[in-house]
Amino acid sequence: MDIIPHLLDGFLVALQPMNLFLVIIGCAVGLFIGAMPGLGSVNGVAILLPVTFIVPPTSAIIFLAAIYYGAMYGGAISSIMLGIPGASTAVATTFDGRPMAVQGRADVALVAAATASFVGGTISVILFTAFAPPLAHVALAFGAEEEFALMMLAFSTFVGLGGDDIPKTIFSILIGLVLSAVGLDIISGAPRLIFGDLPGFYHGINFLVLAIGIYGIGEILWTIESSRGEVEVSQAVVSVHRIFAALKEMGGCIKTMIMGSLVGYFVGLLPAAGATPGSIMAYGFAKTMSRNPDSFGKGNIQGVAAPESANNAASTGSMLPMLTLGIPGSPTTAILLGGMVIWGLEPGPRLFVDQTEFVWGLIASLYVANLFALVLNVAFIPVFIWVLKLPFTILAPVIFVLCVVGGYAPTQDMHDVWLMLLFGVVGYLLRKLDYPMAPMVLAIVLGPLAESSLRQSLLLSRGSMTVFFERPISGPIMGIALLLFLLPVFKAFQRKRAAGKASEGGSHG
Amino acid sequence: MTAKTSKLALFSAALIAAATIVTNISVAKAEEWVPRKPVEFVIMAGPGGGADKMARLMQTVIQKHHISPKPFIPVNKPGGSGAEALIYMKSKTGEDHTVMVTLNSFYTTPLRQPALGIDPLTFTPIARMAEDTFVLWVNKDSGITNMEQYVAAAKKAGRNWSMAGTGRGQEDELLTAFLNTTYGLDMKYVPFKGGGDVAKQLAGNHVNSTVNNPSEAIGFYQSGDLVPIAAFTKTRLAQFPNVPTMTELGKPYSYFMQRSVVGPPEMDEAAYEFYRGVFKKVYDSKEWQDYMKKKSLLGEFITGNDLLDYWKVNYALHKKLLTEIGEIK
Structure with missing residues (x-):
């Protein structure tokens, strides 16, 4: 194979002083963009796209890819520190990252996020380097049926997510599905659930509005309630010694990180899925595979490692269909694709043959970007920790402002800000009643994807449901999904029997 | 006297000049409207x-x-x-900073x-x-290379022949409806999210045909995965010189x-x-x-x-x- 010489040539391109400089700047900018709620990698790349015409195309894509990468690292920062997902891709990171910060283990969570991002990024770039062209065909083999099967698999991992209370979990998923149905029906084009005719509902409910409302506003309400207005200062500390200890702790997450990387990478490959579903699915799998699933959502380090490795892996994965098929795997790559058109490059199956310098320069720069993003991220941890030391009376208004900005930014519509505040209050009440919130967020992300793929499959099969089980790829995935759906039922049954036996034994003794 | 007249003349000349400058400025202002904000x-x-x-x-x-x-x-x-x-x-309505x-x-x-x-x-x-512009596409695996074969295959498959497109009641569906009525076909239309996704569905053999814009299918055309059958234009497209227009095929129809x-x-x-x-x-x-x-x-x-x-x-x-x-x- 001629991969190694190509890759070495790529490194020669990536390590040119200007390109190296752009990688470092890109990572730093991305880190910041990712950390700012509402400013995701999509906005970052879109804003900076016109700047790139002053450099050659290879340097331009290296710069934008570094931003994309940096944003994946940065998204975790506000998820952990403030409990507001910094980017859509980091929503799953709040599930465990925030509880860790509350327990005074913010530095551990940040190290975990950075390390997992690095591992995810590196594994996926290696996969990318070795198997890019064959994997492009995997992406092509995924039709609507396979996409739906994959969504079912994602949902199945979440039935157990809300702990033992399965009815409440299902209720939460259903609420999420209803919210995801608001807007325009993609098949018939008819408006649905728009409350009469409120124009703000035409674009649907952006799930960041729900996530920021529930986690950001909800968090403020929680803290006000628990502190009862007393001024608290978090006992966050950081030292080199603690960072090394955290790295050691990450040793126990190797399996989770590899799993997250693989899940993220393959979900990222699929057009239109992108890093957000990938990271949420990885979280679900990590919890399902864990021996101690109840500790998830309460500050389990695995719950940070899984989504963070997955979202970085997915961001690499989504570049593959962009480069080889000309189809964006995520909204950010959609804009990168537009960029390539502007630079005069034609993405598609011929790109790997015709533009080797561009392709391999980009791949090599991903290795470099990973390294720098890790270094930058770890170096800034003391600064992030300092934020936590701010008294709540200062922090709360800052969080509130960031929430409003984050709710406004994706659609630039005040309607969404009011909606976000509403979700914050309702989410807080639901949490008080012990309803799990993560399944709702999952449902609003995956709902539209599941709905369109289900309806497209049924249109193609003329209403026959068996199509999901007959096809070689979707069949096994559906099978596993069904098993996972039934797993909590079996577990509950077993536990009841065990409990029954124990009480019998007790009465005899 | 002459001095006075000339003074007056000078004064009025100055006045006129000033007036012209003022009007010029205001005209220039009207001509050179520029946005005050992004x-x-x-x-x-x-x-x-x-x-x-x-x-x-x-x-x-x-x-x-x-x-x-x-x-x-x-x-x-x-x-x-x-x-x-x-x-x-x-x-x-009436605002000047949005296009x-x-x-x-x-x-x-x-x-x-x-x-x-x-x-x-x-x-x-x-x-x-x-x-x-719009072009009718099939996958190379179908073996179809011209309109005759396309119609024959679609007729044989009847309702099982599928066309992928973007959105409901928009461009792609209008063209599908045209093909159905013109050739007496019964193919079904399945909407997907965007032109790129539509091209991918055809390249992966999940549907039978598309009416993609050339810009959306070009990558797969270059790789040989997708085959253009006919163009919905008035004259042949420079990019696809061997692809006949609908007019050449005896069904004058163009859509842009x-x-x-x-x-x-x-x-x-x-x-x-x-x-x-x-x-x-x-x-x-x-x-x-x-x-x-x-x-x-x-x-x-x-x-x-x-x-x-x-x-x-x-x-x-x-x-x-x-x-x-x-x-x-």
Whole structure:
């Protein structure tokens, strides 16, 4: 194979002083963009796209890819520190990252996020380097049926997510599905659930509005309630010694990180899925595979490692269909694709043959970007920790402002800000009643994807449901999904029997 | 006396001169309206689609050649096949810092949803930048290379023959309806999210055919995965010299999608002039001309009343087409 010489040539391109400089700047900018709620990698790349015409195309894509990468690292920062997902891709990171910060283990969570991002990024770039062209065909083999099967698999991992209370979990998923149905029906084009005719509902409910409302506003309400207005200062500390200890702790997450990387990478490959579903699915799998699933959502380090490795892996994965098929795997790559058109490059199956310098320069720069993003991220941890030391009376208004900005930014519509505040209050009440919130967020992300793929499959099969089980790829995935759906039922049954036996034994003794 | 007259003459000359300068200034002001803040550049489609790519290319050209003193900031409003964007533009009636990139949903969405209360003919016609073309595509594995084989295969499959397209009641479905009625076919139409996704469905053999824009299918065409069968244009496309037009096949039919820039209703005259100038310069730029060539885009730059007339013709055409497929009564 001629991969190694190509890759070495790529490194020669990536390590040119200007390109190296752009990688470092890109990572730093991305880190910041990712950390700012509402400013995701999509906005970052879109804003900076016109700047790139002053450099050659290879340097331009290296710069934008570094931003994309940096944003994946940065998204975790506000998820952990403030409990507001910094980017859509980091929503799953709040599930465990925030509880860790509350327990005074913010530095551990940040190290975990950075390390997992690095591992995810590196594994996926290696996969990318070795198997890019064959994997492009995997992406092509995924039709609507396979996409739906994959969504079912994602949902199945979440039935157990809300702990033992399965009815409440299902209720939460259903609420999420209803919210995801608001807007325009993609098949018939008819408006649905728009409350009469409120124009703000035409674009649907952006799930960041729900996530920021529930986690950001909800968090403020929680803290006000628990502190009862007393001024608290978090006992966050950081030292080199603690960072090394955290790295050691990450040793126990190797399996989770590899799993997250693989899940993220393959979900990222699929057009239109992108890093957000990938990271949420990885979280679900990590919890399902864990021996101690109840500790998830309460500050389990695995719950940070899984989504963070997955979202970085997915961001690499989504570049593959962009480069080889000309189809964006995520909204950010959609804009990168537009960029390539502007630079005069034609993405598609011929790109790997015709533009080797561009392709391999980009791949090599991903290795470099990973390294720098890790270094930058770890170096800034003391600064992030300092934020936590701010008294709540200062922090709360800052969080509130960031929430409003984050709710406004994706659609630039005040309607969404009011909606976000509403979700914050309702989410807080639901949490008080012990309803799990993560399944709702999952449902609003995956709902539209599941709905369109289900309806497209049924249109193609003329209403026959068996199509999901007959096809070689979707069949096994559906099978596993069904098993996972039934797993909590079996577990509950077993536990009841065990409990029954124990009480019998007790009465005899 | 003479001195007095000459003084008077001088004075009045000065007065006239001053007056002219003043009027000149005010005329110059009216002529050279420039945006006072960044211009909101609404895109009637989601990120990554054809309209989005074009808008970002225009934005780059504007910035690169310093065509506007203030930047154009793209904002995607894809909701409701453009309904969201149209409502938004209507709400900006009489304002001068918002323009929109539009396509044929500019006609079809208001026609299909009269409740929106949008009359596209009231919008300010700034520029038609191009007309996008449509081509009928199949996968190479089908073995189909011409229209005859296509019709035979589709007839044999009947209802099981599928056509993938974007959206409901829009360009792709109108062309599908045309093929169904013209050739007596019964193929079904399955909507997907965007042109890229549609091309991928065909390349992966999940559907039987598409009517993609060349720009959306070009990658797979170059790799040999997709085969063009016929072009819905008046003359053959330079990019596909061996692909016959529908006219050559004995069924005269052409269909185009506008790639236009519009302003909100009742835009200020001076601002209107400014935007017309901006987009004329974009149209003439090398970047835009190259892009049109590469993506099989056709069409002259038209603006003002010519564009309005073009809209009137196409609005009526889409009303007819939508009535024929039963989308509107």
